[in-house]
Amino acid sequence: MSLDFDKPLYVLAPLAGFTDLPFRSVVKKFGADLTVSEMISSNALVYDSKKTFKMLEKSPLETPYAVQIAGNDKEIVKEAVLKLNEIDGIDIIDLNAGCPVPKVVKNGAGSALLKDMKKLGEIVETIKKYSKKEYMSVKVRLGFSEKIPEDIAKTCESAGADFITVHGRTRSGFFKSEVDYEAIARAKESVKIPVIANGDIDSFDKAEYVLSITKCDGVMIGRGAVGNPWIFYQLKNTKADVSESIKKEIILEHFDQMIEFYGDYGAVMFRKHLHTYSKGYKGAASFRDKINRITDPKEMREEIERFFS
Structure with a gap:
């Protein structure tokens, strides 16, 4: 399994609560080159959390597959990597050095690592040293409060990262400020390893x-794929438009995967996705109203078939 950086790589970003196995398998089937697990706490891995190991499961379609870990303690990160080494089917260990969420930052993980280049480098080195997987990557932002894309990219490169993904905001910018694609271009220019652009x-x-x-080697898409997973189909097939029949096929595939992974309760869980998928369609309000009361997968599938025809 090797990543081909000769043409743009299309990557699905990890999004808590959205990029579970069913969603990842759908975008993978319809055009994503690489999928990443939801962010996993290295502490949770080390303490054998059952829920965490469930989050590591992947679809047979997911090759290559990246698992993203967060952490700021070298020893714990090392232990987490040793656990991941024992699990087959993981091709990449990705370090999260970009998550802006307060509880992650408070623990010194995620984008908190961008405040200390020495620490960031040490964590990257630790993963690279102990990992038996083919690649080691890092997901970063432009900085914590000031933009230092070159420093961050060079730190990751010299610590052994095989490629990096740069989200075009600082930690202070959270998810709201304007994305600075020029700053991503600066990161790309400052290193020899591949760089993937992310943000809006x-x-x-x-x-x-x-x-x-940005002249980057690929793009990572997160929130832009929720309710819009066919964006990967469009990119893969260089089509600005996507037919209703393809959309319907993708929605049904997503639904079927949910039922397979979560059992019948997957139908209830799928409501939030249908709310997004039906946006802009005629009769969407009454459709949402109807599916909010359906719990039976067979009945729900029939409604989906009918509505998106």
Whole structure:
């Protein structure tokens, strides 16, 4: 399994609560080159949390597959890596050095690592040293409060990262400030390893635009794929438009995967996705109303078939 950086790589970002196995398998089937697990706490891995190991499960389609870990203690990160080494089917260990969420930052993990280049480098080195997986990557932001894309990219490169993903905001920018694609371009220019651009990429045209401005080796798409997983189909097939029949096929595939993974309760869990998928369709309100009361998978599948035809 090797990643081909000769053409743009299309990557699904890890999103807590959304990029579970069913969603990842769908985008993978329809065009994503690489999928990443939801963020896993290295502490939870070390303490054998059952829920955590369930989150590591992957779909047979997911090759290559990356597992993203968060942590700031070298010893614990090392232990977490040793656990991951024992699990087959993981090709990449990715370090989260970008998550802006307060409880993660308070523990010194996620984007807190961007405040201390020495610490960031040490954690990257630790993963690289102990991992038996093919690749080691890092997901970063432009900085904690000031933009230092070159320093961050070079730190990751010299510590042994095989590639990095740069989200075009600082930690202070959270998810709201303007994404600075020029700053991502600066990160790309400062290193020899591949760089993937991330941040507010929500359409085919936007992805093309970001690739042209940043000169990056790929794009990572997160929130832009929720309710819009066909964005990967569009990118893979270089189509600005996507037919209703393809959309319907993707929605049904997503539904079937949910039922397979979660059992019948997957139908109830799928309501939030249907709320997003039905946006902009005629009769969406009454459709949402109806599915909010359905618990039977067979009945729900029939409603989906009918509505998206």
